[in-house]
Amino acid sequence: MDVVIVGGGPAGLSAALSLGRARRRVTVIDSGEPRNRTAAHMHGVLGHDGLSPLVLLERGRAEANGYGVRFLQGEVASARVEDGVIEVDTAHGTLRTRRLLVASGLEDVLPDIPGFREQWGRGVVVCPYCDGWEHRNNVIGVVATSARSVEQAQLLRQWSDRVVYFENVVGEASAADLDRLARRGIRVESGAVTSLRVEGERVTGVEVDGRVVDVEVVFTGPTLRPRDALLRSLGATTTESELGSWVDIDDDGRTSVPGVWAVGNVVNVRANVSVSLGLGSLVAGALNADLVADDIDALVDA
Numbered sequence: 001m002d003v004v005i006v007g008g009g010p011a012g013l014s015a016a017l018s019l020g021r022a023r024r025r026v027t028v029i030d031s032g033e034p035r036n037r038t039a040a041h042m043h044g045v046l047g048h049d050g051l052s053p054l055v056l057l058e059r060g061r062a063e064a065n066g067y068g069v070r071f072l073q074g075e076v077a078s079a080r081v082e083d084g085v086i087e088v089d090t091a092h093g094t095l096r097t098r099r100l101l102v103a104s105g106l107e108d109v110l111p112d113i114p115g116f117r118e119q120w121g122r123g124v125v126v127c128p129y130c131d132g133w134e135h136r137n138n139v140i141g142v143v144a145t146s147a148r149s150v151e152q153a154q155l156l157r158q159w160s161d162r163v164v165y166f167e168n169v170v171g172e173a174s175a176a177d178l179d180r181l182a183r184r185g186i187r188v189e190s191g192a193v194t195s196l197r198v199e200g201e202r203v204t205g206v207e208v209d210g211r212v213v214d215v216e217v218v219f220t221g222p223t224l225r226p227r228d229a230l231l232r233s234l235g236a237t238t239t240e241s242e243l244g245s246w247v248d249i250d251d252d253g254r255t256s257v258p259g260v261w262a263v264g265n266v267v268n269v270r271a272n273v274s275v276s277l278g279l280g281s282l283v284a285g286a287l288n289a290d291l292v293a294d295d296i297d298a299l300v301d302a
């Protein structure tokens, strides 16, 4: 095998398509839980605006498969790198490969408020660029999860002049922030958020300190947890940022572990679908060039 790709979301599939077209032997192993799986529609992806994210992946698998890319279902928990050979353990046996590309995405850890998980991707969302347009001029609630949630509320003011900021204890705004929110007409509700009011399938209110405030959608900021256990188990170096600890990559997607690469949300918090597709293609080009260089070295050494 030339490349084993762990993760078949937009980043992994985009890389798989380019590598398949470059006549590389590629296997993608995927556990079937892409980050945006609960959203019915995907937005801001040129040529695919409004498409189901699952349909995008289905098409991507079919396209990559047309160039010989092989797909396996399952979760990869362990791999080893020894003398330039990488072994990846799967439910279908151990795969030997020259390169490993990890594209396993990230997990959104939601605040523990009843109703949030059930509504995730529909009445409770995260990304203004993905869902802001659909809620333009609506009453938008922002349930704070950290002091940074003030920025989310300020941003959402671009889509509606009826934004309500729920401090929710953790996101208590400073006097300066309160002033800036007030100047933009953003109402502040203090107190702990205890649940959502949902009517039918729609979010219609946020319960705070026993009273219900009317809203039509909730934006919030989950804790972002990269699914990077495999990379860490291989010894990949990491760097601390204000959003936690992230595995290091260079501009081409190489981690600090020889032969092991990474792309998409697992290493890049800003990789939306379009960015993930673009980076998947970029990393595939760099990976293929790396393999070509290896092939030449092998001939020179022989």
Ligand SMILES: Cc1cc2nc3c(=O)[nH]c(=O)nc-3n(C[C@H](O)[C@H](O)[C@H](O)COP(=O)(O)OP(=O)(O)OC[C@H]3O[C@@H](n4cnc5c(N)ncnc54)[C@H](O)[C@@H]3O)c2cc1C
Pocket (backbone or CB within 6 Å): 006, 007, 008, 009, 010, 011, 012, 029, 030, 031, 032, 033, 034, 035, 036, 038, 039, 041, 042, 043, 044, 045, 074, 075, 076, 077, 103, 104, 105, 106, 108, 120, 121, 122, 125, 126, 127, 130, 131, 227, 230, 263, 264, 265, 266, 271, 272, 273, 274, 276
């Ligand atoms: C609710 C919601 C809505 C969103 N809407 C939009 C939108 O409208 N437009 C937009 O551009 N972006 C949107 N996003 C962001 C988008 O989901 C991400 O940008 C995108 O999914 C990142 O792609 P990825 O390939 O890096 O990761 P993912 O899409 O998460 O794919 C990773 C894949 O790897 C698999 N995997 C993980 N670990 C393993 C393992 N150990 N072994 C095997 N497989 C594994 C997972 O099951 C998954 O299939 C949204 C996000 C959320 C949460």
